[in-house]
Amino acid sequence: MxxxxxxxxxxxxxxxxxxxxxxxVVSSAVAGGKGALGAAFGAFVVITFMSMGLxxxxxxxxxxxxxxxxxxxxxxxxxxxxxAVILAVFKNTELFxxxxxxxxxxxxxxxxxxxxxRAHMKAKILYVEPDSAGSAS
Numbered sequence: 645m646x647x648x649x650x651x652x653x654x655x656x657x658x659x660x661x662x663x664x665x666x667x668x669v670v671s672s673a674v675a676g677g678k679g680a681l682g683a684a685f686g687a688f689v690v691i692t693f694m695s696m697g698l699x700x701x702x703x704x705x706x707x708x709x710x711x712x713x714x715x716x717x718x719x720x721x722x723x724x725x726x727x728a729v730i731l732a733v734f735k736n737t738e739l740f741x742x743x744x745x746x747x748x749x750x751x752x753x754x755x756x757x758x759x760x761x762r763a764h765m766k767a768k769i770l771y772v773e774p775d776s777a778g779s780a781s
Contacts, residue, residue, distance in 0.1 A: 649702050653695065655763035656756050660691055663755040664748065671744035682740030686748030689730060694756045697723050727753060 664687025671679035697719050705712045731746055 649698075652760065652763045652767065653698055655766075656698070656759040657691060657695065659759045660687065660694070660752050660756045663687065663752050664691070667744070667748040667751055671741065671748065675741040675744050678739075679741040679744035682742065682745035683748035685740060686745045687752045690727070690749055690752035690756060693723055693727065694753075694760075698760075724753075 664684065667683040667687060668680045671683035675682070701712075701716055701719055704715045708715070727749060731749060734745060735742055737745075
């Protein structure tokens with residue numbers, strides 16, 4: 645991973661973890677221990693899925709730069725669909741509060757996406773390789 649990739653990951657993971665902590669506190673107050681457990685699991689799922697997606701996207705960008713935009717869109721669509729499948733699977737669970745899980749999943753996903761958009765806007769990545777000082781035209 646390049647240094648800007650690590651910076652992007654940290655700029656996304658830290659706010660998402662903070663949103664997860666807030667979700668755990670609110671869910672604990674509203675739905676008790678099962679709510680806190682559901683909110684923590686929801687935040688964990690989002691951080692795991694989105695981190696893996698960012699890692700895959702960075703590898704694709706390094707290996708196949710011409711496919712970067714198409715694969716990014718396909719990856720985000722797949723991630724959202726997988727999160728919807730996870731919501732459907734845990735819809736009627738008794739392990740934790742499914743409503744706290746769903747709201748935590750939604751809040752953490754929106755936080756990750758907003759943080760990632762902000763990180764990419766703030767990143768100073770060269771679009772064109774500058775000529776070296778020793779090359780002649």
